[in-house]
Amino acid sequence: xxxxICLTWNRVWSPKTSGDFSLGFDRQAVLLVPGPGAVGPVxxxxxxxxxxxxxxxxxxxxxxxxGSGSAQTQHGDHTITMxxxxxxxxxxxxxxxxxxxxxxxxxxxxxxxxxxxxLGKPYQLGIAFGDSYRAYRNWEMLAFAGDHWKVNxxxxxxxxxxxxxxxxxxxLRNRIGLAYDSDWNNVAGNGGFAYRLGQNAGxxxxxxxxMFGQIFPATF
Numbered sequence: 634x635x636x637x638i639c640l641t642w643n644r645v646w647s648p649k650t651s652g653d654f655s656l657g658f659d660r661q662a663v664l665l666v667p668g669p670g671a672v673g674p675v676x677x678x679x680x681x682x683x684x685x686x687x688x689x690x691x692x693x694x695x696x697x698x699x700g701s702g703s704a705q706t707q708h709g710d711h712t713i714t715m716x717x718x719x720x721x722x723x724x725x726x727x728x729x730x731x732x733x734x735x736x737x738x739x740x741x742x743x744x745x746x747x748x749x750x751x752l753g754k755p756y757q758l759g760i761a762f763g764d765s766y767r768a769y770r771n772w773e774m775l776a777f778a779g780d781h782w783k784v785n786x787x788x789x790x791x792x793x794x795x796x797x798x799x800x801x802x803x804x805l806r807n808r809i810g811l812a813y814d815s816d817w818n819n820v821a822g823n824g825g826f827a828y829r830l831g832q833n834a835g836x837x838x839x840x841x842x843x844m845f846g847q848i849f850p851a852t853f
Contacts, residue, residue, distance in 0.1 A: 639658075667689055
């Protein structure tokens with residue numbers, strides 16, 4: 634299930650300056666459990682596996698609290714835009730690879746895989762135990778500024794700068810420490826132009842930018 638909530642305020646301060654500010658909350662909840670009477674998981678060499686996968690059950694809840702704002706103003710041939718956002722993220726859940734016994738069956742013990750299945754002789758049996766519940770907390774931040782410059786009737790330039798740090802998540806109960814630190818120096822830029830050719834030949838455009846990706850939650 635998902636529960637998105639968003640409040641936005643738009644304001645025009647003058648014919649040349651405007652802005653918008655937003656507050657938002659997103660909640661995503663996932664609960665996957667085996668059906669009644671489900672077997673396995675049983676992984677059989679050369680045959681179709683039995684039962685739901687070894688990553689079931691999954692109990693996951695993600696909360697995101699967001700605040701953002703941006704402003705735009707025009708000065709002569711320049712249109713300047715700036716803004717930023719902050720998001721507080723909560724990852725809560727219990728996920729593991731072998732919450733239920735995982736049977737791996739293959740040709741072994743002098744028998745074929747199907748005979749070992751009938752005899753209940755797994756080559757390997759795995760199960761996870763202990764407290765696997767985790768509650769991670771993380772921040773996502775962004776700040777940017779850019780300019781749209783109409784040089785003349787034919788040439789328009791666009792350029793900007795962007796700061797988007799990657800912060801290190803923490804576990805609420807200190808059950809695990811991550812082997813990397815926050816990265817605060819992720820500053821990058823972008824630029825481009827549009828040039829209108831003569832004789833109705835169209836418009837020539839080009840752009841270049843550098844972006845920094847986030848570390849996906851599946852990593853930790």
